[in-house]
Amino acid sequence: MADQLDFQLLSLGMRRMGWIRFWIQTALGVISAGILLFYNVGGNLGKGTLKAAGLSSGLSITTLSFFILLYSLWQGWLIVQKGRALSTPVRPSRGETSRLLKRGVIVDLIGLTLSVIGYQALAGALTVQAASQVSGFFGGAMINARSANVMPTFPITSIEMLSVLSNTQLLMAHLIGLIFSLWLLQRIYRT
Numbered sequence: 633m634a635d636q637l638d639f640q641l642l643s644l645g646m647r648r649m650g651w652i653r654f655w656i657q658t659a660l661g662v663i664s665a666g667i668l669l670f671y672n673v674g675g676n677l678g679k680g681t682l683k684a685a686g687l688s689s690g691l692s693i694t695t696l697s698f699f700i701l702l703y704s705l706w707q708g709w710l711i712v713q714k715g716r717a718l719s720t721p722v723r724p725s726r727g728e729t730s731r732l733l734k735r736g737v738i739v740d741l742i743g744l745t746l747s748v749i750g751y752q753a754l755a756g757a758l759t760v761q762a763a764s765q766v767s768g769f770f771g772g773a774m775i776n777a778r779s780a781n782v783m784p785t786f787p788i789t790s791i792e793m794l795s796v797l798s799n800t801q802l803l804m805a806h807l808i809g810l811i812f813s814l815w816l817l818q819r820i821y822r823t
Contacts, residue, residue, distance in 0.1 A: 644719075645715070645816070645819055646711060646714060646715030646718060646729075646816055646819075647712055647715035647716060648715075649812050649815065650711035650712035650714075650812075651712055652812070653708045653711070653808060653809055653812040653813075654705060654709060654711075654712060656805070656808050657701065657805045657809055658705060660801045660804055660805035660808075661698065661702070661705065661802070661805055663798075663801050664694075664798045664802050665698060667794050667795065667797060667801070668694065668695060668698065668795075671691065671798070687753075687758075687792060690751070690752075690753030690799070691750070692750075693746055693749050694746075694747070694754070694795070694802060696746050696750075697743050697746040697747045697750055697799070697803075697806070700742055700746060700806070701802055701806065703739055704736065704805075704806065707735060707736040707739055707809075708812075710732055711733070711816065714728075714729055726820060726821075729820055730817060733813050733817040733820065734817065736813040737810060737813045739809075740806045740809040740810040741806075743805075743806035743809075744807060744810065747802045747803040747806055748803065750799050750802075751796070751800070754796050755796065758788055758792060758796065761788055761792075762788055765787065765788070
């Protein structure tokens with residue numbers, strides 16, 4: 633009887649935590665996808681204008697992290713399904729459930745790693761861009777008239793700052809997935 637109650641509590645916990653993880657990651661993923669899409673569409677509309685170099689590698693890595701988040705969302709859905717299965721007479725084994733959660737931990741660690749690398753690439757590019765700015769400048773590319781060298785400077789635009797926000801949203805989504813997976817894994821092995 634006590635064993636049955638433990639399975640019901642574990643089933644309820646896995647379903648609730650699985651849903652919470654799924655919806656938080658979905659919300660953060662939608663925000664991030666919207667920003668990435670907005671950046672790509674805005675970048676294509678302004679092809680004739682000069683842009684700062686260096687953001688593309690960070691955005692590419694951020695996009696990879698987004699695709700890893702999609703897989704993590706699928707893992708979150710499987711956790712909900714596994715929680716439902718725990719309340720049925722034909723329960724999945726502890727090993728099967730822990731393999732699912734361990735796979736979620738690995739996926740979220742990979743996503744976190746890609747997000748951090750993408751964040752470093754974006755922050756580095758924006759730092760170089762900020763360091764090369766001429767004070768009092770509010771327009772497009774500008775030639776520094778005080779020196780003999782032709783040196784274009786680019787302002788940091790709001791869309792570039794939004795790309796950093798997109799990466800931060802992905803970082804948070806993977807962190808939440810990791811925390812929830814580790815918590816559920818700890819619950820499975822608690823005796």
